[in-house]
Amino acid sequence: MNEEREKLYGIGEVAKLTGVPIKTIRYYTDIDLLPATERTEARFRLYSMTAIWRLQLIRVLRQLEFSLEEIRAMLVGNLSPEMAIDWQLEAVGQHIDQLQRVQQVLRQAREVGQRPGQSIDSLYQLGLALSENVSERSHFVTSKLHALVEQANLPAEWRCQLLEHFTWHSPETLTSRQIAAWTEVVRLLNDPAFAEEALRFNSSSEPQAGGVMDIAEYNRQALELIQRAQSLAVQGVSPESEEAQELLWTWIRLVAVSTRRAITLDFVRELSARLPNSPSDIMQRFWTLMAELSGREAPLSYKEGFDLLASALRSLLARPRALKAVLDAPAKQAGRPGSLT
Template identity: 75%
Template structure:
């Protein structure tokens, strides 16, 4: 007694059973993803129950946004399901992050909706910033930094050097962590408080020299003094100590020489007012994020050292009163 013959289904019957359009089933068969089990004498395709289950698997994987090549590898045993799922989880995470970035764009545009022109400008800028295009991302940051340099009251040579320095190249692709960092960078660069902080930190009181000062030499000397102040602050040195007082006067003389100004009570008062206001929280956060985007270590803040110098200036003014 022969075994009962397996029931085969026409392409139309398969479409009715699965809800997959005939055109799609025919396409999967043509590309070898779902081979027909058999054909009629008239060459019509026939499919077994196993083929129908395979079609259902393909359908589910496509709904989960697996590519046809990934599905082919899974069905052929060349790609484990675990690996394929890991790939898809990563893709979903990137998609979620992109949606969050879109949400950022819309939220910032909404905040400026009372000023239609500003709202449209915000949408344009943020759309450019959140582009998947590497050149667009690079241009966004570079243009923003250049605009800040142009606004600052700096010697011409300093301006030229900074414009050359502030040319940023975005990575080709961003990791999940870098996407989060990039979103925050966009928000900071569009925050007026960041521009104010950056311009205040580069106060004319520090850069209004009538002669040209080498920017590298200035930065090296300033960094050396700030590092010494940071070290003293972390050791808990009191403001009245000889070390802190000597460091404070080194800073005063350095700024006076850099700006070619006489050391007078008015000069110290003006320096204290501007220095005390120059907290660089947003700037520090910005450069930390930029380091993450470029694959570098975050720069130190030296905020404790800056606070020590600011407090020392206030004490000196109080003593002179």
């Protein structure tokens, strides 16, 4: 007794049964991903139920965004489903992360676009967060920082070193947190108030061009000084204490050395009026964001230390006799370059 022949289906019937377009079925067959079970004498493709189930599997795997080569490897046993799923989970996670980054930028772009006076340039700058052109992203931040340095009232030696220090190199790809930081950095760099504060902070001491202390040495001594001030502030030392006042004079001498200025009453008053007590919130926020973009720890503000020095200076200025006494003391007038410790 002859066995009943398995029913075969034409390509049009298969398309109706599975919902897969005829063009796609034909392509899968041409690349040997879905071989036809048989062909008629006229070379029409015919497919068995097993082939139809294979097509259904391919369709589901494609919906899960497996590539055709990954599907082929799974079907022939060269790639286990477990490994393929792990790969795809990783790919999907990366895709979700990318979509979230796009969402962040679009939301920020919409907010920027609603502000009067904002140009298409701002939208372009926000979009750099998603760009694969790392050098373009790096150039945007670096050029903005360099423009601020060029405007600052600094001697040429310091300006050159700051330009090198403010050359920023972007990571290849920004994380979601870094994209959030980027959008805020773009806003700050385009904010005239930020530029004004940056210039005020960097130009306040008016260093002179001739014979100025090396910026590296200045930075070393300034950091050591503010760390000592921070320690005293945390200990609750009074601004009027001998320790705080001695540290204040170390700071005054540092500024005098770096600016080639004599320590006079006018000079001390000028410092009180013009020098910032500490980096403002906007400056501190900017450097925190830049640290996030560079993958570093956020810089310390040393706010309490700066506040202690500012209070000590106000206290000294409120006591004219004490101020005159220290101004008249030769030891306090040492304004020569060199170590201040």
